[in-house]
Amino acid sequence: MAADLRAMILSKDLPPGxxxxSTAQLQQEYGVPNQTVQNAVAVLKREGYAESAPGKGVFVRERPQHVVTPAAFITPAPAGQPYPWLSEAERRGLTGSVDLLHVAEVVPPAQVRLAFGLGDGDVAVLRKQLMRLDDEPAELVHSYYPVDIARGTALAEKRRIKGGTPRALTDLGITPHEFVDQLSTRPPTPEEFTTLELPPDISIMRTFRVVYADGRPIEATVMVKAGHMYEVQYHHVVNPTSG
Known part of the structure; x- marks a missing residue:
């Protein structure tokens, strides 16, 4: 029942507001007792899809899913301007903020080592951040950089970077030209569950992104979001072939 109602909310068949x-309608439709209906509605409330209005009923929350456009945040911000992720949040009427959790040289996960061509004991510079929207956890981000690029630069310092890491790379004379995303879903790890303040039984959306400049991988990032709060939007221009 909760899955059916969630699907109707996501498809806009039950739009915001x-x-x-009613409980009676759902009992009749599904042939279940009152408590089962209450449990299903409670799930939707925990997930942030529904809210009660005393004396009126339960309504779909006036909070749409966050739409992620993968290419939107690769282009560096103009000098002196905020990180594009923050600017986009403001454009949507939200307040974006970033918690810088950790910066260090670490042995990265195997997927990152493979992308960078590193050996088992080789290190990379890690920047770990928690992105927030309206002060609520939105995304847990682990970004890795080759040490010959990042060591001794702003990328290796435990401080926020004006304009974000794309700006820092550009200031180093490195301009990203392309990126490759791999998207997947899975249950959260204990750290992800706690840090993102997830409801029970919610999968995360994981993006593994490798950014390239002149054919070389310069950044590898693991982005983890609450799967029920986001949808991914792609925009491709198709060039039809002649003949």
């Missing part, structure tokens, strides 16, 4: 079917 609309009233959920």
């Amino acid at each position: 609309s009233k959920l079917p």
Whole structure:
């Protein structure tokens, strides 16, 4: 029942502000007792999809899913301007903020080592951040950089960078030209569950991104989001072939 209602909310068949079917309607439709209906509605409330209005019923929250456009944050911000992720949050009427959790040289995960061509004991510079929207955890980000690029630069310092890391790379004379994303879903790790303040039984959306400049991988990032709060939007221009 909760899955069916969630699907209707995500498809906009139950748009924001609309009233959920009554307990009596759901009992009749699904042939279940009152408590089962209450449990299903409680799940939707924990997930942030629904909220109660005393004396009126349960309504779909006026909070749409966050739409992620993968290419939007690769282009460096103009000098002196905020990181594009923060600017995009403001454009959508949200307040974005970034908690810088950790900066260090570490042995990265195997997927990152493979992308960078590193050996088992080789290190990379890690920048670990928690992105927030309206002060709520939105995304846990681990970004890795080759040490010959990052060591001794702002990328290796435990401080926020004006304009974000794309700006820092550009200031080093490195301009990203392309990136490759791998998207997957899975249950959260204990750290992800706690840090992102996830409801029970929610999968995360994981993006593994490798950014290239002149054919060389210069950044590898693991981005983890709450799977029920985001949708990914792609925009491709198709060039039809002649003949």
